[in-house]
Amino acid sequence: MYTSADRMSELVEERYELLRVLSRFNIALGFGDKSIECVCREQQLDVNTFLAVVNMGESGSSPSIESVSVRELMTYLRNAHAYFLDFSLPMIRRKLSEAVLTAVENEVSRMILHYFDAYTDEVKRHMAYEEQEVFPHVEALLRGEQEDYSIEEFARQHRVSDDDYVIARITELKNILIKYYPSEGKNELLYSVLFDVFTYQRDLAMHCRLENELFIPAVRLLTGGGADCSVKDEHSAEVKDVLSARERDIIIGVVKGMTNKEIADSLFLSVHTVTTHRKNIARKLRIHSPAGLTIYAIVNKLVALGDLPDIYTGRV
Ligand SMILES: [Fe+2]
Ligand SMILES: [Fe+2]
Missing domain, CATH: 1.20.120 (Four Helix Bundle (Hemerythrin (Met), subunit A))
Incomplete structure (x- = not known):
């Protein structure tokens, strides 16, 4: 975590990606060995805001929103x-x-x-x-x-x-x-x-x-409300990248533009089962959208290009 007493040049040296932060705050380069506080004061930038952004995501950092x-x-x-x-x-x-x-x-x-x-x-x-x-x-x-x-x-x-x-x-x-x-x-x-x-x-x-x-x-x-900066973290555990035959059938239906109901009817499944399969597919492939699944399906030869609706190919 950086403080206002740290040198601005050290911050850039240690984490060069913070150059983008400096640029977005319109901080001019050429600050020599001046401290963060000094540079911010000279460039009329609020030092607390700058530090809150710079320290975002650092362990032990909890920005004082006030x-x-x-x-x-x-x-x-x-x-x-x-x-x-x-x-x-x-x-x-x-x-x-x-x-x-x-x-x-x-x-x-x-x-x-x-x-x-x-x-x-x-x-x-x-x-x-x-x-x-x-x-x-x-x-x-x-x-x-x-x-x-x-x-x-x-x-x-x-x-x-x-x-x-x-x-x-x-x-x-x-x-x-x-x-x-x-x-x-x-x-x-x-x-x-x-x-x-x-x-x-x-x-x-x-x-x-x-x-x-x-x-x-x-x-x-x-506006007088509490800060409430609670963060949800929902990264799931790693899953195996192997699709079942049923999941492949369902991808084919999705990329052909079928609804869950139509897929369910064609495969003699319940809509609930299709929904569960779709969630599993998204988790396994880390591809959620029909457009993304379409590219996956073409590359993996699950469907032929001629079977696709034009919205996915950019032909419309
Ligand atoms: Fe934004
Ligand atoms: Fe945004």
């Missing part, structure tokens, strides 16, 4: 959004496109890019909602103009959407590339893009965590 500046946190979050949308995702897209299209230019490559583009659109929507809906309300709160705004709806929605989509989908893509993508040649590029996806995913997970554990509780305090 001393965090919501305004500066919002500047940080906006800058982080710009980084993800204007730099990180476009860079991954460029590399991914070069890696998969040059290596094996086929329908699977195009589906992977289509999957990535759909994912990017969702991240854009997620961040636009925060910038256009949540932040303006919080700014009004800070100006004392809107005392009745509740952050709770966003808090609820945010946990669900981050767990289900923003993080989970990029994990799926990573898993597809690592475990199931038949790469031929051009491996360096594919490895490099995977490295970037890992970095992006870690950065984004920390961003979401910051919103859940720092931003939302700090806004809650503004």
Whole structure:
């Protein structure tokens, strides 16, 4: 854990990934051997907010939400959004496109890019909602103009959407590339893009965590509520990556666009059993979405391309 007396240059030396944090707080480089407190004071940045972000996730760290500046946190979050949308995702897209299209230019490559583009659109929507809906309300709160705004709806929605989509989908893509993508040649590029996806995913997970554990509780305090920064941890135990014949049948149904009921009827099962199988498939493959399962099914030859609805192939 860092304190205000530590040198800013040491912090960067020890954890170079914190350079991104400095940049998002608009901290100018060239700070010599000055302490964190001194650099923050000179650059008119609240030192407690800076330390709360820097120490996020460090063992023994429990940020004092009361001393965090919501305004500066919002500047940080906006800058982080710009980084993800204007730099990180476009860079991954460029590399991914070069890696998969040059290596094996086929329908699977195009589906992977289509999957990535759909994912990017969702991240854009997620961040636009925060910038256009949540932040303006919080700014009004800070100006004392809107005392009745509740952050709770966003808090609820945010946990669900981050767990289900923003993080989970990029994990799926990573898993597809690592475990199931038949790469031929051009491996360096594919490895490099995977490295970037890992970095992006870690950065984004920390961003979401910051919103859940720092931003939302700090806004809650503004409105007189308790901080409530309890965190759920639901990482499950490792499971074997082997599908049963029944689970493979169910994947085929899913990628053909069938509902659980239709799959149940065609396989003479109950809907409940199909739901249980789908949960087991998601756990085993770490792929949750129909689009992700479709790529898995094609790569593993469970279905032929002609059997797929066009929404998964980007042909519409
Ligand atoms: Fe965000
Ligand atoms: Fe978010």
